[in-house]
Amino acid sequence: MKNWVYLATIGFIFLSCQNAEKSKKNQTEQGSQDQTVVETPKKNPKLLPIDTDEALVATALMAAPAESRAGCTVIGYNMAGEFVTFKEGNNEFICLTDDPKKPGFNAACYHKDLDPFMARGRELKKEGKSSKEIFDIREAEVKSGQLSMGQAGLTLHIYHGKESQYDPETHEVAGAKYRYVVYMPWATAESTGLPEVPLESNHPWIMNPGTHRAHIMITPLNETK
Incomplete structure (x- = not known):
């Protein structure tokens, strides 16, 4: 038991x-x-908002070719909402900063000989003109010789994206992409051999053919990292 x-x-x-x-x-x-x-998921601790004049200049320069950034002129709206010249340059490029009052990010860099054309567009927009009105006015002024677009083949580089944060070390904007424009006033599909619509996602094509604003559009494929 x-x-x-x-x-x-x-x-x-x-x-x-x-x-x-x-x-x-x-x-x-x-x-x-x-x-x-x-x-x-952890957020990238490096990214900062583009909320200073210094950040606006640094990110605008990213639109220019890397070897030319040091000599670019930089213009655009500052954080106070004033259109100013941030930096005087000594080469052929003018960089336009992102407008801090607009969502997302959009900086540009263009050949200095395009500045009269670009400045005229900004002036007309400030007057409240619509996109069509701006197109028609500049079309007439370029035709008459009143407004210069420089010689054919001048470029516009665009660096754009949905985010408004950047890496202060590299000055890269989160998710931003490049797009390129080559101005060819009065050019057509026949005169260039380019299609009027892209055949592939990165294929060059001609937009606004036969007008003062005819230009070759180039949108590179995104890099795979």
Whole structure:
């Protein structure tokens, strides 16, 4: 009788230990699962908002070819909402900063001989003219010789994206992409051999053919990182 009681007691203790170990294991696994569920992706700690004049200049220069950035003139709206010249340059490029009052990011860099054309567009827009009115007015002024667009083949480089944060070390804007424009006033599909619509996502094509604003559009494919 005593042996039976002794064996029953030992068995009860063994089962209790096993149940306790299983319970502890289940709690650990459940805790790991819970932790996985609530874990969220970490944000890039390097990225900062483009909210200073210095940041506007740094990110605008990214629109220019890398080897030309140091010598570019930089113009555009500052954080106070004034259109100013941030930096006088000594080469052929003028960079236009992102407008901090507009969502997303859009900086540009164009050949200095296009500046009369670009400045006229900004002036007409400030007067409240619509896109069509601006197109028609500049068309007439270029035709008459009143407004110069320089020689054919001048470029506009555009650096744009939906985000308005940048890396202060590299000056790259989060998710920004490039697009290029080559102005060819009065050019057509026949005179250039280019299609009027892109054949592929990165294929050059001619937009506004036969007008003062005829230009070759080039949109590079995104880099795969």
